[in-house]
Amino acid sequence: MISLDIKKTLGFISNDAIATYKEPIHKAQEALENGSGKGSDFLGWLHLASSTTQEHLEDIKATAQVLKDNCDVVVVAGIGGSYLGARAVIESLSNSFDLRLENRKNPIILYAGHNISEDYLFELLEFLKEKRFGIINISKSGTTTETALAFRLLKKQCEEQRGKAIAKKVIVAITDANKGAARITADKEGYKSFIIPDNVGGRFSVLTPVGLLPIAVAGFDIDQLIAGAAEMEKACGLDVPFEKNPAAIYAATRNELYKQGKKIEILVNFTPKLHYVSEWWKQLYGESEGKENKGIYPASVDLTTDLHSMGQWIQEGERSIFETVISVEKVNHELRVPEDKENLDGLNYLAGKRVDEVNKMAELGTQLAHVDGDVPNLRIVMPSLNERHLGQLIYFFEIACGISGYILGVNPFNQPGVEAYKSNMFALLNKPGYEEQSKAIQAKL
Numbered sequence: 421m422i423s424l425d426i427k428k429t430l431g432f433i434s435n436d437a438i439a440t441y442k443e444p445i446h447k448a449q450e451a452l453e454n455g456s457g458k459g460s461d462f463l464g465w466l467h468l469a470s471s472t473t474q475e476h477l478e479d480i481k482a483t484a485q486v487l488k489d490n491c492d493v494v495v496v497a498g499i500g501g502s503y504l505g506a507r508a509v510i511e512s513l514s515n516s517f518d519l520r521l522e523n524r525k526n527p528i529i530l531y532a533g534h535n536i537s538e539d540y541l542f543e544l545l546e547f548l549k550e551k552r553f554g555i556i557n558i559s560k561s562g563t564t565t566e567t568a569l570a571f572r573l574l575k576k577q578c579e580e581q582r583g584k585a586i587a588k589k590v591i592v593a594i595t596d597a598n599k600g601a602a603r604i605t606a607d608k609e610g611y612k613s614f615i616i617p618d619n620v621g622g623r624f625s626v627l628t629p630v631g632l633l634p635i636a637v638a639g640f641d642i643d644q645l646i647a648g649a650a651e652m653e654k655a656c657g658l659d660v661p662f663e664k665n666p667a668a669i670y671a672a673t674r675n676e677l678y679k680q681g682k683k684i685e686i687l688v689n690f691t692p693k694l695h696y697v698s699e700w701w702k703q704l705y706g707e708s709e710g711k712e713n714k715g716i717y718p719a720s721v722d723l724t725t726d727l728h729s730m731g732q733w734i735q736e737g738e739r740s741i742f743e744t745v746i747s748v749e750k751v752n753h754e755l756r757v758p759e760d761k762e763n764l765d766g767l768n769y770l771a772g773k774r775v776d777e778v779n780k781m782a783e784l785g786t787q788l789a790h791v792d793g794d795v796p797n798l799r800i801v802m803p804s805l806n807e808r809h810l811g812q813l814i815y816f817f818e819i820a821c822g823i824s825g826y827i828l829g830v831n832p833f834n835q836p837g838v839e840a841y842k843s844n845m846f847a848l849l850n851k852p853g854y855e856e857q858s859k860a861i862q863a864k865l
C-alpha cells in the first residue's frame with residue numbers, strides 16, 4: 421500500500437497546526453459523501469472504483485482485444501483529462517524504449533489531439549502511412565477543437581488506408597451519452613463507444629473507459645488498477661480517523677504550507693517513468709484549485725535530471741515552494757555498477773552497488789539539502805511501480821484534491837477559466853456564432 425510521510429515538513433509547520441484541519445476536513449469529507457458541497461454534480465469519481473462491475477471491465481477488455489487484433493498502432497486522441505491519465509499509467513508501466521521494441525504483443529500507443537501543431541500532426545500521419553492503425557477518440561464534451569481536428573485527419577486517413585469497414589472496427593469513441601459531435605459521429609458511423617458518466621469531470625475520469633481502454637490496449641491490468649483504487653477508497657474513507665487517513669493529512673499539510681506562504685507545490689520523481697503522472701496531477705490540482713485568485717501552483721520536476729537545471733532554483737530561489745516526492749521503493753530490474761580495473765572514472769567506490777542504491781542516496785541527499793534550504797518535503801512512498809499501486813496513487817490524489825479544494829473554499833469540480841482562450845480563438849477564427857466577439861477582438865489587435 422502506498423503511504424505518506426510528512427516528517428520533513430514539521431520543521432516548518434507544527435503537528436498542532438495540522439490538527440486544526442481535523443474538523444474542517446471531516447466536514448469536507450462529509451460534503452463529498454453527502455453531495456452537499458460545491459460542484460456536487462461531479463462526484464461520480466468518489467466511489468467509481470468500488471462500484472465498477474466485472475462486466476464493465478470485460479466489455480473494455482473485449483474492445484481492447486479487437487484493437488490489439490487489428491492494429492499495430494493505436495492513436496489516443498484526447499486532451500487534458502481525456503489523455504493524461506491513460507498516458508500516466510501507460511508510461512509508468514511501459515518499457516522506456518517501448519516505441520523501439522520489436523516482436524510486440526501489444527500495439528504501440530501514440531497520442532494526438534493534445535496540441536494544434538501542424539508539424540506534429542503531419543509527422544504523425546506520415547508515420548501512420550501503411551501502418552495498421554486504429555483510433556480511440558476521447559472527448560467528454562465531444563467538441564474540443566484540438567481533439568476534433570486531429571480526429572478528422574486521423575479518421576480520413578484510417579478510412580482511406582484501411583477501408584471503411586475496417587475503420588469502423590478500429591475506431592472507438594469515448595464520449596458523452598447524448599451530446600457533442602463525437603457522439604453524433606460515433607452513432608452515425610456505428611463505432612463501438614463508451615460513455616463518460618455525466619457526473620465525472622475529465623480530470624477525474626482516468627478510472628472510466630477514458631483511461632481504462634487505452635491502458636488495456638497497451639497490455640496492462642485494469643482489474644488491478646481498479647482494485648488498487650478501491651483499496652485507497654477504503655483507506656481514505658469517512659470512517660478512518662484523521663491521523664490515519666493519508667488524503668486528509670496530505671490535504672491538511674499542503675493547505676497549511678500554503679497558508680505559510682508556500683504557493684508552489686513541486687511534484688518530484690526519481691524515475692522518468694513517472695513524468696506523465698506529474699502531468700496528470702498538474703491538471704488535477706491546477707484546474708481544481710486555481711480559481712478565485714487562489715490556489716497552490718502545481719509544478720513538477722523529474723530528478724535527478726532537473727537537479728542539473730532547476731536544482732539551483734529549488735535550493736536557493738524564492739522560498740515559496742514545497743515538494744511532494746513520489747518515491748518508488750523497489751525497482752523492477754537489477755543492474756549493478758561493474759568493477760573497472762583502471763577506475764579512470766573513479767567510480768570503483770560504487771562497484772557492486774545497485775544503480776537504484778545510487779539513485780536512492782541521490783534522493784535522500786536531495787531531500788536533506790532541500791529541507792536545509794527551507795523547502796518542506798512531503799514523501800509518498802510507492803512500494804513498486806505496478807497497476808495496483810498506481811490505482812492507489814490515483815485515488816489518493818483524487819480524494820485529497822476534492823478535500824483540499826473544499827478546504828480552500830473553491831469549487832474543485834469546475835474550470836470556468838479554461839473558456840477564455842477558447843472564445844478568443846474562435847473569435848479570431850471567425851467561428852459561426854462568434855460574430856460579435858470577432859468584431860470586439862479585432863478592435864483589440
Ligand SMILES: O=P(O)(O)OC[C@H]1O[C@H](O)[C@H](O)[C@@H](O)[C@@H]1O
Nearest residue numbers: 500501502559560561564622838
Ligand atoms: O474531454 P474534453 O471535453 O474534450 O475536454 C478535454 C479537456 O479540455 C477542457 O478544456 C478542460 O479544461 C479539461 O478539463 C478537459 O479535460
